[in-house]
Amino acid sequence: MSDNPENAPEHCPGTKSDDAGKASACAGCPNQQICSSGQPKGVDPGIELVKNRLVDVKNKLMILSGKGGVGKSSLTNLISRTFAHMNNNENFGVLDIDICGPSQPRMFGVIGEQVHQSGSGWSPVFIEDNLSLMSIGFLLDTPDxxxxxxxxxxxxxxxxFLSEVDWGTLDYLIIDSPPGTSDEHLSVSTYLSTSGGSWGAVLISTPQEVSLLDVRKQISFCKKMNIPIIGVIENMSSFVCPKCSTESKIFPSNSDVQNSTQIMCKEMNVEFLGSVPLDPRLTRCCDEGKNFVTECEDSTAVIALKQIVENIKKHFN
Structure with missing residues (x-):
């Protein structure tokens, strides 16, 4: 829902329509209740609440994927740990809005931690001195x-989450979202677009064409919703043996198409941020909640992550 037709989601009837909040296109919109009620249309009280809460958050970074299984949550974890490791004088927060599959508590090694609430809001769980996490996983009775x-x-x-978590002053808030282009993405993009400061999205893919097909949809979604696209990361680009450093392609490109992710980025006019190879130690660290960036500094994946973080920072500096 938007008063400006250019910023309205596709098929939105508009705030002045008699069908506002009632049309099929309104299902799942964060402003549906306001539009269909007797309240003044076009005003979501949550927008001001979020704006006030995030006033001290300098940059907001959404991590998106067109489909599940491409390592979006793993890369959210790795990107945030790399940011924190490379920038000791800056503060970082991770918000896990993958409501149905909150995996960040396990990857950060803080399963079972409790979120405390005070007069200033929910306090996130601190992973490092300059890295904190908020996830619905902390609010469940059991991880199952x-x-x-x-x-x-x-x-x-x-x-x-956006209006009641007391993040304090952050240089970056990194948001792990569910796969696809659904309610959660519409909601968070609506709030971030009006919260002030810089924001944008990083899209995660794997090399095979099936994954790239969904990334193209995600890029189209971002462009329609006026979400700034920072670029695309290719995950699982290859397998590099941690002992002999031999590189093997897990998802070979089509015989007549090489570097298909980079070609797709050129066709869609978005930046290619880099590739992250597979490392079996990475999976083990995520399962055990350990910091892969510091545990395996010699890994080619860590080297790639540091360059990707530098590429992301260029868009916010």
Whole structure:
């Protein structure tokens, strides 16, 4: 929903329409209840709440993927750890809005931690002195509990995370989102676009054409929603043996198409940020909640991550 037709999601009936909040296109929109109620249309009270809460957050970075299984959550974890490791004088926060699959508590090694609430809001869980995390995983009784919510309730939780977590002063808030282009993405992009400061999205893919097909949809979604695209990261680009350093292609390109991710980026006019190879130590560190960036500094994946972080920072400096 938007008063400006150019910024409205596709098929939005508009705030002045009699169908505002009632049309099929309104299902899952974070402003549906306001549009369909007797309240003044076009005003979401959550927007001001989020703006006030994030006033001391300099940069916001969304991590997106067109499909599941491409390592989006793993790269969110690795990017945030790399940022924190390379920039000791800056503060970083990770917000896990993958409501149905919150994996960050395990990857950061803080399963079972409790979120404390005070007069200033929820306090995130600190991983390092300059890195903190908030996830719905902290609010579940057990890690095995399933979240069975419809869109409006998920959107309400996202707004609560953005408006009630006491991050303090952050240089970067890194947001791990679920795969696809659905309610959660519409909700968080609406709030971030009006929160002030710099923001943008990094898209994650793997080399095979099936994955790139969904990344193209994600790029189109970002352009329609006016989400600034920082670039695309190719995950699992190859396998590099940690003992002999021999590189093997896990997902070979088509016989007549090489470097397909980079070609796709040129065709869609987005930046290619870099490739991250597979390292079996990476999976082990994520499962055990260890910091791969410091545990395996000799890995080619860590070297690639440091360059990717430098490429991301260029867009915010």
């Amino acid at each position: 509990d399933a979240i069975i919510w419809r869109g409006p309730k998920k959107n309400g939780m996202i707004r609560q």
